[in-house]
Amino acid sequence: MKTILIIEDDIVFSHSISNWLVKEGMKTDCVTTLANARKAIEQKAFDLILADLRLPDGNSTSLLEWMNKKYYSTPFLIMTNYGQVENAVAAMRLGAINYLCKPVQPDKLLALITEILDKDNNKQDFYRGESPKAHEIYRLIEMIACTDISVLLRGASGTGKEHAAAEIHARSHRKNKPYFAIDCGAIPDELAASEFFGHRKGAFTGAESDKVGLFRAVDGGTLFLDEIGNLSNKTQMLLLRALQEKRCRPVGSTKEYSFDIRLVSATNEKLEKAIEEGRFREDLFHRLNEFTLRIPTLAECREDILPLADFFLKLTCAKARKSFRGFDRLAQAALLEYPWPGNIRELKNVIGRAVLICQQEWISVSDLNLDISFQKEEKPLLAEEEKERTLLLQTLEKVDGNRSKAARLLNISRTTLYEKLKKYHITD
Known part of the structure; x- marks a missing residue:
């Protein structure tokens, strides 16, 4: 919105x-x-x-x-x-x-x-969120975007770290300059220097022409390094030296070039632990971590789950040329109850699959194919409670949500049914 x-x-x-x-x-x-x-x-x-x-x-x-x-x-x-x-x-x-x-x-x-x-193409493919934590993230993005400090985005996989990086660039004074996003885990160690700094033709086998490299290609703009913890020690040293001197030298060249970039990095790893184990340089960590922005999990932004599901439904339907009235109330209850370990990325994939297989007007629980008995580790349900909750959802789905019919099928009173629905957070 x-x-x-x-x-x-x-x-x-x-x-x-x-x-x-x-x-x-x-x-x-x-x-x-x-x-x-x-x-x-x-x-x-x-x-x-x-x-x-x-x-x-x-x-x-x-x-x-x-x-x-x-x-x-x-x-x-x-x-x-x-x-x-x-x-x-x-x-x-x-x-x-x-x-x-x-x-x-x-x-x-x-x-x-x-x-x-x-x-504003930057925001067309992403729902920004209306939960308190989402509002806080965008408040901080607006605050830091106008500076040139290095930002480290921390959060679990699938939480939208790359989107946050793009937002920082889009709201900065560098917005009309290049923005590049690169997955550090996809850079072979032997080609890291070439990827970052470029190379001269003939510098090594396969170097058939000159290459500019990321630091010079993004000059004046923003470079986003995703999963920074995947860089080798050798590559970390190369990166640190370049950031300290604000100069880089292409492989096979004797000439150095200056650059001016905004650096945004991201990780889902505890870099402090990697530092203790000698897998990550502490000096590079402090260079990248002038400001930390923690991206919350989807489970921490429960107010955004249903609006985000609706957003992905409309987006996917437009691409698939299909149309649905939305999610039925049992599907909504399942969406809210599921803990989403894969965060926004998992939700998008679940909705995409549901759009492909659904044959009715409304997306149902069976279309979502969620393991609704899978709870957060800190609040496990007993095995019998898991079975009871699943039975309630299945029965309600069978009678199209008619609670009187559900109570009769389960051979319990409506009052007991309402108490159980409340207990398992199954609501309209």
Whole structure:
């Protein structure tokens, strides 16, 4: 869901626009002054800013100047009276993406907002999340994106670390420069120097032409090194030296080249343990870890599970040219109960498989094919409880969720059935 910051001192008009955008499926925050707008932008990531040109404490062009200095890259849309068009044009020179003359027509505003947001290709293939932990991640991303410090993303496989790296780049002052993502586990040790720094033709067998290398190819932009813990000691030393000197020399060349890159790394490994075991250099760790950003597991963001499942369902259906009404309530209960050890990646794969095999209007528990008896280790269910919960879900599915019929089939009262549904967190 897209979030828009509305900066408007006419409270009635602001709330009118806000209510209309909410009806169109967006979220809004409203402020009346530039000072409050700056606080809001510092505390939260927005997809778009809709601002009146003149406000009680100044002109919104001053907010644009402040955002430019802070490297905030949020799309900025100006609202102005007809007599202030020249000032709106000046705002566009500072980075405003467009302007609208008052009185603002809702249809025209929605069309323009949709056009602006559709251009944000970085976010089209990813659901950002509405849970408290997801909001905190994006707040921190917005805070660190405007700097050049090295960031280490830590989290389990499948949590979206590469997406976080791309977000950092997209919100930085380097956003119009190259962004490269590379899996460190896929770099052969003997070719690491060539991959990072390039080589001259004939430098080694197979070097049939000159190669620039990642550090020079990404110059001015952001380099994302995924699974940094997979680098060999030799490659770690090469990387450390280059980062310290901000210079690199292609294999087979006597000439050194300077480079300017933002480095973002990621790992699902405890690098501190790798340091103790001598598998990872401590000096390189500190070079990469100027700021740590922990990416939460999907189980820690339970509020995002169903919206994320719906997101993947729409995405997969569009590609497969299929259509479903959604997940039935038992499927929703299973999605919420399952612990998702594979995180977002596993959820995406489960939804993809369900879309392929489902033959009904609604995705069911059987389409998801989840082991719903698989619980978190710290809260194991007894074997009998596992069987009882599975029986409840299967019975409810058999009677299309009719609880009266389910109670009769199970030979228990409706009150007992409701107590058991509550016990096993099987809800509507």
